[in-house]
Amino acid sequence: MATPRSGPPSSLPTLGHGVTINIWRLKTCQIMLIIGLTGGIGSGKSEAARILERLGAVVVNADLAGHEAYRPGSQTWQAVVEAFGKGVVAPSGEIDRKLLGAKVFSDPAQIRRLSEIVWPEIRRILKARIEAERQAGRANAVVIEAAVLLEAGWDDLVDEVWVVDSPESLALQRLKAKGISPDQASARMRSQFAPEARRARADVVLRNDADLLALEAAVRSAWNGRVESKA
Secondary structure, eight states: OOOOOOSOOOEEEEEETTEEEEGGGOOOOOSSEEEEEEEOTTSSHHHHHHHHHHHTOEEEEHHHHHHHHTOTTSHHHHHHHHHHOGGGBOTTSSBOHHHHHHHHTTOHHHHHHHHHHHHHHHHHHHHHHHHHHHHHTOOSEEEEEOTTTTTTTGGGGOSEEEEEEOOHHHHHHHHHHTTOOHHHHHHHHHTSOOHHHHHHTOSEEEEOSSOHHHHHHHHHHHHHHHTGGGO
16 A cells, blocks of 8 residues: 655656656555556557566556456446447447547546446456455566556555656657547547646656657666665
């Protein structure tokens, strides 16, 4: 469980390689460090998670937990269908998350409605996965990869918050390459925390404003300084 967070933000880039740490958030040594990895859409968060996995972390993806929450016939599935109609159900019986997203992302009230239905169940799943890894004792770090870690209040499940930070122009380029239109990308960005709000609540900021090699160097530097040094 994370320690209480208070005090004015004071940053010092002591780890180098595109890494900023907030010195007032330094934690005591944990038997298993639980890292909440977040960042805006198109920031490179998933790539950072893959790097952390290669370094030895167990990565728990909140989006996959969301798929589990939406499983056909579940209480969450039923609540979503009741709230947004049978039109969001694919022929397979699963929730079509693309259709659902298109229906809610342009309307803040609908986003809140969906979040109130889904986020509690995802939180329950994440908490159970963390506890399972704690009992297994297989890794010295578990990473919760979640785009809405802060928005959903899941940061109280983790010991440290790591934010992947990328200029909006680069994020938009990455999203365009994935077939997401500028309007869709902008709508999703507006539904998330502003970059400065994420940075203010981060223990570690990973700058992703260059190539993948630079991002990997930043992640490795943070890993060596925050995880390996305490192992």
